[in-house]
Amino acid sequence: MAKFEHKLTELLRPAVEEAGKELLGIEFISAGQHSVLRLFIDHENGIDVDDCAEVSRQVGALLDVEDPISTEYSLEVSSPGLDRPLFTKEHYQAIIGETVNVRLSMPLNGRRKFKGILDAIENDILIVMVDGEAYELVFSNIDKGNLVHNFK
Numbered sequence: 001m002a003k004f005e006h007k008l009t010e011l012l013r014p015a016v017e018e019a020g021k022e023l024l025g026i027e028f029i030s031a032g033q034h035s036v037l038r039l040f041i042d043h044e045n046g047i048d049v050d051d052c053a054e055v056s057r058q059v060g061a062l063l064d065v066e067d068p069i070s071t072e073y074s075l076e077v078s079s080p081g082l083d084r085p086l087f088t089k090e091h092y093q094a095i096i097g098e099t100v101n102v103r104l105s106m107p108l109n110g111r112r113k114f115k116g117i118l119d120a121i122e123n124d125i126l127i128v129m130v131d132g133e134a135y136e137l138v139f140s141n142i143d144k145g146n147l148v149h150n151f152k
Helices: 003-018 049-066 089-093
Strands: 022-029 035-042 073-078 099-108 111-122 125-130 133-138 142-147
Touching: 003 022, 003 035, 003 049, 035 049, 049 073, 089 111, 099 125, 099 133, 111 133
Parallel strands: 035 073
Antiparallel strands: 022 035, 099 111, 099 142, 111 125, 125 133
């Protein structure tokens, strides 16, 4: 997670928890006037549109006061969905044995994208099986990851 996103996560987590939800993670997509701050929230009973609206109001008020983003942006609050994004080692730990998509910041053996079964996590290394071959992905090199929902 980028330092800026980590700082925003720490700022916004209490507001999300005050609304009774869990902040899974944050994405900030910088695109000038079209930048987007996206929060992914969850709850044991699921998330609906009213939950997203409530968290958006809480977080929006905090962002107005703290003003941590100097450019224009849109705030989006979302449920994680079926292909939930993965932000922490704990998120990955909870889905060992499932299919994941992982994009690296820096290439490994000439590639940045890996889709396969998350086989294990050892310290800061994710072991992902792609077409029968094990790849060791350093957690700090992960740019983005998500669960791949397999419909059965």
